[in-house]
Amino acid sequence: MTHSTPAAVLWDMDGTLINSEPYWISAEVDLVESFGGEWTHDDAMAVVGSGLFNSARAMQAKGVQLDEQTIVDRLTDRVMTQLRESGIPWRPGARELLLELRKASIPTALVTMSISRMAHHVVDNLGFSGFDAVISGDDVENPKPHPQPYRVGAAALGVDIAHCVAIEDSPPGATSAFSAGATVVGVPFMVEIPEDQTHALWPTLDGRTLEHLSELHAKVSTR
Incomplete structure (x- = not known):
């Protein structure tokens, strides 16, 4: 199978990285x-x-x-x-996947609608340096589902949003990432996510790896 390692991975926080x-x-x-x-x-x-x-x-x-x-x-x-x-309730598989991305030197950004002080509290308690950029709700004029948050996240990393994978758990977040132009992985938690606003729906991040993200990104990139 063709692999295309994403230029960066953009993460939602509430419901995706943590069970808040x-x-x-x-x-x-x-x-x-x-x-x-x-x-x-x-x-x-x-x-x-x-x-x-x-x-x-x-x-x-x-x-x-x-x-x-x-x-x-x-x-x-x-x-x-x-x-x-x-304590911070991490979502299954999220910290493990994030750590794998960091070890592989894949740039990452947290893109959350929570305000900055909460976002940084979570990031500071990961136990490792998890993100190259943190975009919070008070950093953007237009919240999710507007595409601005994910566009700002990609810009903060200096990468093209089309070369990024975004991981989301909600319809507003998935719509934001999808309309921005990212490859979108939906991991529904509290609410269902429409299939047409994602490129894949995974029931959990448990057991998911960089290889899975790369395989999906390759499929999307070659369409």
């Missing part, structure tokens, strides 16, 4: 209920993978009487507290 979505949902529920509202499972699923300011506006519609920035800060503070108290 339950922490976000808990924080959302607590904040909305503190204002006498209700935050349902469907409400939580509707904002998975999108920008935090989008989540903040959805929570305002549920009765949270705070400005968007304050909502984002309170949610982030609560999730970071849970990460510190319980």
Whole structure:
């Protein structure tokens, strides 16, 4: 089989690298209920993978009487507290694949809609130097599903987005990477990802290697 090693691999964080979505949902529920509202499972699923300011506006519609920035800060503070108290819950196979990429000298970027201080907390606790660049929600004007975050991630590494593989767990993230022009691996977690916004859907990263990424990228590049 033809192999085409990607010029870089771009990673989503929440739900892809770490299992933080339950922490976000808990924080959302607590904040909305503190204002006498209700935050349902469907409400939580509707904002998975999108920008935090989008989540903040959805929570305002549920009765949270705070400005968007304050909502984002309170949610982030609560999730970071849970990460510190319980440890960082890595998704199966994610750290292992990332470590293999680093050993192979493949450039990597984290492209997340979480804000910078949370993204760097996760990166600083990997146990190895995992990323050459970190693009967070406060680094871009347009959040996922807009293509800007992944375009910025590729630019930060000095590579063509068409030569990159992106790994995502949500529809907004997959759409962002796909429309930017990357080869997209969808690893659905909390919500399903439309097949037409990915080049492959994998149930897990457990057991996946650079060889698998290269084989997929080769197929996409030769279409």
